[in-house]
Amino acid sequence: MASNLNTRVYSPIRIKQTTLHKYFDTLPCYPINNSYVQDREHKLTKSSQNQYTYSIEPDNHIEIEQTHCLTCQTRLLKNGFNKRFVILDQNHGECTFFLHRKRCPNCGEIPFQIDQFAPKYGTYHENFKRRTRQLFMEGLIPSQIQRTFHIFYELWIPKSTIVTWINSITHELNQVLNHNIVPSSGYWAYDEIFLRINGKKVFLLVFLDIITNFVIKTKVVSHLNRGTGLEFIREAKRDKKLSIKTIIKDGGMMFGNLFSKCPYKKIKVQLCKVHLKWLMNRYIRKSVGMSVQSRKPLPEKCLPIRDQFYRIIDTTHETNKFAAIEALRITTNRLENKHLTRGFQRLEAQLPRLLNHLRDPNIPLTNNKLENKNQYLERNPSLKYHMKSFVGAQRVVNYRTFKNNLSNLLHNKIRLNHKYQRWRMMLKETPHTEGTCGQGRHFQAEFKKLERIKEIYLAFWQRYIAILGFGTKKRMLIPITNIR
Structure with missing residues (x-):
């Protein structure tokens, strides 16, 4: 009986020894490779929807900091790991995260909100979409945008993906x-x-x-x-x-x-x-x-x-x-x-x-x-002769129109403010009449109109085009032309 057990062939177990710290405790501590928080300070992220706080561990584990449910105060139970592969922003390259799931016995699974790393059901960071739209707004065609990402980030994004990112906000842009x-x-x-x-x-x-x-x-x-x-x-x-x-x-x-x-x-x-x-x-x-x-x-x-x-x-x-x-x-x-x-x-x-x-x-x-x-x-080289549909041509023009109008908001505020200051000086030098005094309500209405359209344009810019900073609000990098 024992001889039969000894004759069984077992597959060899190959172990790759990468460190000697297991046997020599006196060796200096070694760095953790392929870790997102390596050489960076420990970062915490907070979801705006469910108010749960997440921490990124050195082994790329994303943990939920809370131990109890925020709704019913029941203790959360650990529910395994989900593997998530993403392409990070700021030239951090590719990374694999392990989402440590937790669930509440009463409320169910606690959803992860990690939009700061990658969009839901997506691989690329949100900023890649926003940079694509900004480059398209500047007049670059998808093939030029593809080469731009390859030069600066060593990242080859399919051209169909770039076109999808550009087209995804067509309806919202038309509304604005x-x-x-x-x-x-x-x-x-x-x-x-x-x-x-x-x-x-x-x-x-x-x-x-x-x-x-x-x-x-x-x-x-x-x-x-x-x-x-x-x-x-x-x-x-x-x-x-x-x-x-x-x-x-x-x-x-x-x-x-x-x-x-x-x-x-x-x-x-x-x-x-x-x-x-x-x-x-x-x-x-x-x-x-x-x-x-x-x-x-x-x-x-x-x-x-x-x-x-x-x-x-x-x-x-x-x-x-x-x-x-x-x-x-x-x-x-x-x-x-x-x-x-x-x-x-x-x-x-x-x-x-x-x-x-x-x-x-x-x-x-x-x-x-x-x-x-x-x-x-007409800055886009494909607009004049190489467009395939009316919708595509209108989309190119709409991107350029939005950039023009957004950059003119500051110009018009300065122009309107100069007119208002001249009117104030004229009002001091001339006697007050019904017409001159009523001009103040005109300037008040004009400033309100300009402020209203500025809020609409900036809200669209922040939501779809502005570059995001990690753990911070959106950075307002608005295209402003030279003021003459």
């Missing part, structure tokens, strides 16, 4: 931009950007407030007509909560005769003089048989007639404008060229719009501010 009123002066600039989605030509419509520099509304549409323009204006006005005093635009005809009909008849329209000069150049090129797309300079014989067109656009006095109109009328009648006649008739029809700037100095002569803002919105 489209359902909240930004500070508006009523002086708006309009322009469209030509895009290509799946090889088809589409348009990005943009409304910009030229005084506050806030982007009021952006929208990607498939075609330009009066119905699209009317819908775009209604959405930009936020159900009539915003008013429009003036619109400066190029020579496009998307709105048709909309601004000659009620209730848009009171809106002043100013044409950009640069676009108007381009339009007149087209008629002059046609009059001598040149292609409108040609880059060749105009012949010398066309320069005098071009200067007559430009004189009407550039003059800054009403009398000089009417005199220039009559001079150009005589010239076109003498030349009897149909293209020059059409150009003159179109310019003469736009004369009332050219006079709007002379009557209101707040109206700019050109649409250059919005043209520069369009370059800002």
Whole structure:
């Protein structure tokens, strides 16, 4: 019987001896490898939901500090360990935690809240998502963001994961931009950007407030007509909560005769003089048989007639404008060229719009501010020609729009404060009247509007984009542009 037991073959037990401390107590203490708290102070985390406090032990065990249930005061029972693999922030690399579970006999399992290490059902730290959104907001495409993480963190994140992180807040971002009123002066600039989605030509419509520099509304549409323009204006006005005093635009005809009909008849329209000069150049090129797309300079014989067109656009006095109109009328009648006649008739029809700037100095002569803002919105290299869907193109523009509006909050507060200080100085030097005293309520309302929209934008920034600090609140790293 004993011989049978001795003939049984046992597998060899391989033991990897990593230290001699078991046999030599006099050796110095050795460091614990692969421990999150190695060379760091002992950290405690506190959940905001159930108020339980957790401690991280040197062996990567996460323990619940409380021994009794916070609800019924019953002693908690130990319930084994859960293994959790996460990728930590701040270049701490990969780590495996062991969650020491506890349960209450009456209330059940105590849930772990370790969002400071990794999101629920996720592997990557929350800050990786937030850095991805910030980089996308700066104009980087997913493949560039992937290489950025590989360079700085030696971490190769799948591009599909990066796209998912970016797309996860699309609905919330649309709500912030489209359902909240930004500070508006009523002086708006309009322009469209030509895009290509799946090889088809589409348009990005943009409304910009030229005084506050806030982007009021952006929208990607498939075609330009009066119905699209009317819908775009209604959405930009936020159900009539915003008013429009003036619109400066190029020579496009998307709105048709909309601004000659009620209730848009009171809106002043100013044409950009640069676009108007381009339009007149087209008629002059046609009059001598040149292609409108040609880059060749105009012949010398066309320069005098071009200067007559430009004189009407550039003059800054009403009398000089009417005199220039009559001079150009005589010239076109003498030349009897149909293209020059059409150009003159179109310019003469736009004369009332050219006079709007002379009557209101707040109206700019050109649409250059919005043209520069369009370059800002087009920072993403895929937006112009490589987008695959309307939703994707709108998402790119929304990220850039949010960054622009968020950075302008400080600018507008400073601008409004300067106006308020000037009003206070004027109030001290002049006698008080009903009009000057009532201006104080106007400034009070404007400060409240600015504070309200600031709270909305900062709440969204803190919830989805701001970088988190371990065991602390979110760090407010807001993109602020140079103040001029």
